[in-house]
Amino acid sequence: MDGGSQTTARQTFDQNGRAVGxxxxxxxxxxxxxxxxxxxxxxxxxxxxxxxxxxxxxxxxxxxxxxxDVREAILRLSEQAAEEMPDIVNLIDGPWRGQSGLKTARAVVDAVIRHWDTHEAVLRVRNLSADEGDPRFRRVVRDALSPLVDRLSAEIRRAQGAGRVSPDVSAAAAAASLVAMLERMASYHAQLENRGVTHSKLVETCARILFQTVTGRSAP
Amino acid sequence: MDGGSQTTARQTFDQNGRAVGxxxxxxxxxxxxxxxxxxxxxxxxxxxxxxxxxxxxxxxxxxxxxxxDVREAILRLSEQAAEEMPDIVNLIDGPWRGQSGLKTARAVVDAVIRHWDTHEAVLRVRNLSADEGDPRFRRVVRDALSPLVDRLSAEIRRAQGAGRVSPDVSAAAAAASLVAMLERMASYHAQLENRGVTHSKLVETCARILFQTVTGRSAP
DNA sequence: TAGAAATCTGATGATATGTCAGATTCAAAA
DNA sequence: TTTTGAATCTGACATATCATCAGATTTCTA
Missing domain, CATH: 1.10.10.60 (Homeodomain-like)
Structure with missing residues (x-):
C-alpha cells in the first residue's frame, strides 16, 4: 500500500521550494x-x-x-504529454496475428500520429533536447518510449523464437527503429500529405512495415 | 554545355549584397x-x-x-552538409537482389550513420527548423533527401510490379518511412549502443528492415 | 476581520542583439 | 616602393531580454 489517494496529484513546488497552492x-x-x-x-x-x-x-x-527557465517549462510540458502514452501502449498489447494483427498495427500508427498532432511542438523540442544530451529530457523520452519499445521487442523475440525473424536481427534495435520511424513519420505526415500521399495510405504503409518487422510475416 | 568551370564556386555575398573576396x-x-x-x-x-x-x-x-542571424549560419552549414549526399545516393543505385542487395542496404545504413556522426548537431537543428515550418530549411531537407526517397520509391514500385510488395503500400510513403527511420536511428545510435546493442547489430537490423521493405523479400 | 501565508510585480544590473560610421588591411596600379 | 581605393573589420550604441529580489497585493484561516 502506498497510502495515497487514487489519483495522487503530486505536490508541485516553486523555485524557492515552497509548495504551490x-x-x-x-x-x-x-x-x-x-x-x-x-x-x-x-x-x-x-x-x-x-x-x-x-x-x-x-x-x-x-x-x-x-x-x-524556458527549458524547464518545456520539460514539464513533455511530462504532461507523456501521460497519454499508456493509451498507446495498451494498443500494442492487442493481437499480432493475421488480419487482426494488421489492425493492431494500424491502431498503433494512428495513435502515435494523433499523439504527435496534439503535442507536435513540445515533442519536437523534447526530442531535440534529449538528442543534445540533456539528461532530464533523455529520461522523459525514455520513460515515454521504453514501454512501447519493450513491448515491440518482446513480440519480435517471439517471432524470432518461431523462426520467422532472422536471429541476425536485434529485437531491441528493430523495436527502436520502428518507434523511431513512427515518431518521425508522425511529425512529418502533414508534409507528405501535401505531396499527394493520402493520410490513410500513409497509415496503411507504416502499419504494414510495422506488422512485417514485428511478426516476420507479410501483411495479409 | 553550361559554360562554367568544373567546380563552379558560387559567388558569396555579404549582408550588404557585396561580393566576398x-x-x-x-x-x-x-x-x-x-x-x-x-x-x-x-x-x-x-x-x-x-x-x-x-x-x-x-x-x-x-x-x-x-x-x-544564427539561423542563417546554420542554414549554410546544412547546405554544406548536404554536399555529401550524392555519395550516399550512389550507394542506393547498387544491386537490390539477394545477398548483394543486403550488402547494398548495409552500405546505405552505414553511410547515413556516418553522415550523421559528422554533422549531428547541424542536421538535428536543420530538421527541427524544417519541422517548425521555415521554408528555407524545408527546401534544404527536401533537396538533400528526395534523391534518396525517389530512388527507394522507384525500387519499391519495381517490387510492387513483381507482386512482392502489396499494392496497398504507397511506395512514396514507404520510402519516406525508411529514410525517416534511418535518419532518426543515425542520430540515436550512440544511445542505443550505450544500452548494449552493438553497432554492427544495429546496422544489420536496420539494413534488414530496409531490404525487406524495399524488395518485399525476407533477407537472405 | 486581523494576521499570516501565498502570490504577484516593479525595478534593476547584467548580458545579448543588431546596426552603422569610421578605422584598418590588403593588393593592384602607378 | 608608394599610392589608392576597395574589402574587411570593429568600437560604440540603442534596444531588448534575462533573471533576481524586495516589497506590494491578494487570498486564506482562525
Whole structure:
C-alpha cells in the first residue's frame, strides 16, 4: 500500500521550494499552456519568456517563480504529454496475428500520429533536447518510449523464437527503429500529405512495415 | 554545355549584397565552423552570436556582416552538409537482389550513420527548423533527401510490379518511412549502443528492415 | 476581520542583439 | 616602393531580454 489517494496529484513546488497552492497551480498551468502555444507559433529558438508572460497577462517574474527557465517549462510540458502514452501502449498489447494483427498495427500508427498532432511542438523540442544530451529530457523520452519499445521487442523475440525473424536481427534495435520511424513519420505526415500521399495510405504503409518487422510475416 | 568551370564556386555575398573576396570567405568559413562547434557543445537554444565571434577571435559585428542571424549560419552549414549526399545516393543505385542487395542496404545504413556522426548537431537543428515550418530549411531537407526517397520509391514500385510488395503500400510513403527511420536511428545510435546493442547489430537490423521493405523479400 | 501565508510585480544590473560610421588591411596600379 | 581605393573589420550604441529580489497585493484561516 502506498497510502495515497487514487489519483495522487503530486505536490508541485516553486523555485524557492515552497509548495504551490490552488491559485498558483492555475497560473503555472496557464504559463505552461502559453509556452506550448508560442512554441507552436514561433518555434523554439524565438520563444521568449517575456512573450509567455504577456500572453498570460502577467510579468516575467511570475514565470521565474515557477520555472528555472524556458527549458524547464518545456520539460514539464513533455511530462504532461507523456501521460497519454499508456493509451498507446495498451494498443500494442492487442493481437499480432493475421488480419487482426494488421489492425493492431494500424491502431498503433494512428495513435502515435494523433499523439504527435496534439503535442507536435513540445515533442519536437523534447526530442531535440534529449538528442543534445540533456539528461532530464533523455529520461522523459525514455520513460515515454521504453514501454512501447519493450513491448515491440518482446513480440519480435517471439517471432524470432518461431523462426520467422532472422536471429541476425536485434529485437531491441528493430523495436527502436520502428518507434523511431513512427515518431518521425508522425511529425512529418502533414508534409507528405501535401505531396499527394493520402493520410490513410500513409497509415496503411507504416502499419504494414510495422506488422512485417514485428511478426516476420507479410501483411495479409 | 553550361559554360562554367568544373567546380563552379558560387559567388558569396555579404549582408550588404557585396561580393566576398578571399579573406572574407576565410573568415566566413571560420565563423561557420565555430557555429557548428558551439552547436555541438551548447545546443541550439544556448548558442550565442557573441560566443561564435569570440571563438573566432573577432567581434559580433563581423558575424552580422556575413549572416543575418544564427539561423542563417546554420542554414549554410546544412547546405554544406548536404554536399555529401550524392555519395550516399550512389550507394542506393547498387544491386537490390539477394545477398548483394543486403550488402547494398548495409552500405546505405552505414553511410547515413556516418553522415550523421559528422554533422549531428547541424542536421538535428536543420530538421527541427524544417519541422517548425521555415521554408528555407524545408527546401534544404527536401533537396538533400528526395534523391534518396525517389530512388527507394522507384525500387519499391519495381517490387510492387513483381507482386512482392502489396499494392496497398504507397511506395512514396514507404520510402519516406525508411529514410525517416534511418535518419532518426543515425542520430540515436550512440544511445542505443550505450544500452548494449552493438553497432554492427544495429546496422544489420536496420539494413534488414530496409531490404525487406524495399524488395518485399525476407533477407537472405 | 486581523494576521499570516501565498502570490504577484516593479525595478534593476547584467548580458545579448543588431546596426552603422569610421578605422584598418590588403593588393593592384602607378 | 608608394599610392589608392576597395574589402574587411570593429568600437560604440540603442534596444531588448534575462533573471533576481524586495516589497506590494491578494487570498486564506482562525
Amino acid at each position: 490552488r491559485r498558483g497551480l492555475q497560473t503555472r498551468q496557464r504559463l505552461l499552456e502559453a509556452t506550448a502555444e508560442l512554441l507552436r507559433e514561433q518555434g523554439m529558438r524565438d520563444l521568449r519568456v517575456v512573450d509567455v508572460a504577456r500572453a498570460v497577462g502577467t510579468s516575467p517574474a511570475t514565470f521565474y517563480q515557477y520555472f528555472k | 578571399r579573406r572574407g570567405l576565410q573568415t566566413r568559413q571560420r565563423l561557420l565552423e565555430a557555429t557548428a562547434e558551439l552547436l555541438r557543445e551548447q545546443g541550439m537554444r544556448d548558442l550565442r552570436v557573441v560566443d561564435v565571434a569570440r571563438a573566432v577571435g573577432t567581434s559580433p559585428a563581423t558575424f552580422y556582416q556575413y549572416f543575418k
